[in-house]
Amino acid sequence: MREAEQRRRWYAAVTQTRERQIEQHRATVLTEQIRAWRQADEIRAFCQAARARTGETPVTADEADWLDWAEAYAMQLDPLQEPLRTPVDPPAGLEVLRELAKIDVYAHPWPFDADGRWMLPDDRPTDPRT
Structure with missing residues (x-):
């Protein structure tokens, strides 16, 4: 009975850690998307300002090429150009989750497959906080 309880707690800790790992990964991706979106917006604003500053004087061919390239680059950076x-x-690697959870990842059979999917359906805790 005690061994079953330890096993249940261990799987609960691993499950919580996996959820935290996914949350951190998503936050990183979101932050990178925001950074890229802002950078693209700044490049477009720069190009607009460069075109506006010429006033009556037309943009040179070299400058127009540079600004066209910069605007195309901004489109490549902008994550909103594609559906999110x-x-x-x-x-769900052993070492990564071990670092996050500070647990002995070898205490019980590893519950995740190579793609990070839970593979031990009978052992998955229903509520990892209990």
Whole structure:
């Protein structure tokens, strides 16, 4: 009975850690998307300002090429040019989760497959906080 309880707690800790790992990964991806979106917006604003500053004087061919390239680059950076999707979950590697959870990852059979999916349906805790 005690061994079963330890096992249940261990799997609960691993499950919580996996959820935290996914949350951190998603936050990183979101932050990177925001950074890229802002950078693209700044590049477009720069190009607009450069075109506006010429006033009556037309933009030179060299300057126009540079600004066209910069605007195309901004489009490549901008994550809003494509539909947004939830990022793919990171792998549920032993070492990564061990660092996050500070637990002995070898105490029981590892519950995740190579894609990070739970593979021990009978042992998955129903509520990892209990």
